[in-house]
């Protein structure tokens with residue numbers, strides 16, 4: 117398991133999505149309260165960025181802005197159609213001033 121720095125803590129704001137290129141993967145990072153999430157930034161239904169998707173902080177979901185599929189931020193599961201495939205997710209932690217993901 118490698119820990120790869122994604123960004124500094126100062127680069128992300130609570131409840132706002134940010135997308136970073138990490139080793140050729142497009143990773144969407146989000147902070148909700150004390151928790152950080154990292155999921156694939158492209159919807160599994162079509163080639164659409166989830167960066168502008170609506171966030172539900174209570175349910176920990178993101179909604180695809182194109183067709184409205186809901187995805188779990190915790191495990192990437194596609195919770196509503198039309199998407200059926202999960203998003204890739206990564207474990208996130210902080211290391212000093214950096215947000216890191218485990219790959």
Ligand code: FES
Nearest residue numbers: 159161162180183
């Ligand atoms: S592109 Fe995301 S649900 Fe269709």
